[in-house]
Amino acid sequence: MSYAFVFPGQGSQSVGMLAELAETHSSVKEVFTEASDALGYDLWNLVQNDPEGKLNQTDVTQPAMLAAGIAVYRTLAEQKAVSPAYMAGHSLGEYSALVASGVMTLAQGIELVAERGRLMQSAVPEGQGAMAAVLGLEDAQVVAVCEQVSGVVEAVNFNSPGQVVIAGEKVAVEAAMEAATEAGASRVVPLPVSVPSHCSLMKPAADALQEKLAGMTFSEASTPVLHNVNVEVSQSAEQIKQALVQQLYRPVQWVKTVEAMKANGVDQLFELGPGKVLMGLNRRIDRKMGMVAVYDNATLEKAISSL
Numbered sequence: 001m002s003y004a005f006v007f008p009g010q011g012s013q014s015v016g017m018l019a020e021l022a023e024t025h026s027s028v029k030e031v032f033t034e035a036s037d038a039l040g041y042d043l044w045n046l047v048q049n050d051p052e053g054k055l056n057q058t059d060v061t062q063p064a065m066l067a068a069g070i071a072v073y074r075t076l077a078e079q080k081a082v083s084p085a086y087m088a089g090h091s092l093g094e095y096s097a098l099v100a101s102g103v104m105t106l107a108q109g110i111e112l113v114a115e116r117g118r119l120m121q122s123a124v125p126e127g128q129g130a131m132a133a134v135l136g137l138e139d140a141q142v143v144a145v146c147e148q149v150s151g152v153v154e155a156v157n158f159n160s161p162g163q164v165v166i167a168g169e170k171v172a173v174e175a176a177m178e179a180a181t182e183a184g185a186s187r188v189v190p191l192p193v194s195v196p197s198h199c200s201l202m203k204p205a206a207d208a209l210q211e212k213l214a215g216m217t218f219s220e221a222s223t224p225v226l227h228n229v230n231v232e233v234s235q236s237a238e239q240i241k242q243a244l245v246q247q248l249y250r251p252v253q254w255v256k257t258v259e260a261m262k263a264n265g266v267d268q269l270f271e272l273g274p275g276k277v278l279m280g281l282n283r284r285i286d287r288k289m290g291m292v293a294v295y296d297n298a299t300l301e302k303a304i305s306s307l
Contacts, residue, residue: 007093012275059117069096129196136186156198160284167196
């Protein structure tokens with residue numbers, strides 16, 4: 001069996017995530033302690049209790065999800081020797097893949113995504129951007145709908161056949177939602193986000209992120225990581241940095257990522273992190289691939305027995 005590890009991004013977080021796993025595996029809290037040290041606040045307490053309602057703020061969500069993905073990865077790796085053919089992550093999840101593959105340390109990754117979240121939020125004032133999921137149209141139809149609308153609105157997440165997310169200026173996104181419905185979309189769902197990710201409005205954030213990345217030292221990956229923007233494996237630290245910069249304002253090519261892994265012999269995917277969003281997407285991309293979402297004790301045991 002050839003398998004890959006994939007990591008979810010924003011939207012999979014929830015208050016109390018990984019609590020059960022933490023009760024039986026010390027590695028979970030160890031990861032969150034390491035992350036807390038890098039951040040300067042108690043990330044585990046925030047994730048478990050969210051006393052100030054900050055978990056869904058992007059500069060908090062991003063380090064929380066990165067820590068959660070790495071906590072599951074390390075817990076699994078402690079229980080079973082693992083050798084995935086590839087790693088990949090959806091949007092923010094790509095950072096989890098890069099930490100798991102040893103390209104950057106957990107502390108580096110945590111500091112980087114916290115800054116990424118701050119830069120994204122500052123690039124577009126809250127209330128001026130929006131995102132929506134368009135269901136039931138072909139990719140080309142969604143792209144065409146966006147092109148016919150005035151203002152900035154773009155297809156940004158190619159999640160699965162018949163599911164494409166659009167992002168941009170709030171008014172333009174709302175117009176595109178209407179146009180998509182008229183074009184025959186089965187559903188158009190506004191997403192509860194404060195930042196229009198992966199569209200050209202994020203270019204200022206990408207430029208600032210590039211400056212942050214310039215001073216960082218990366219290591220060679222122990223496992224190939226497929227990038228969202230080009231579905232390729234970088235051969236150098238500079239290529240990785242460029243892929244992360246472009247990821248902020250270019251689409252997430254998730255369908256092509258899963259298809260590329262399948263074309264290279266992968267027949268089993270393990271989603272490491274809270275929830276099972278990617279498992280749902282991956283089933284619509286290729287139902288024949290084996291898939292296990294790992295987020296609690298029962299799913300951890302299932303993953304161990306599958307490996």
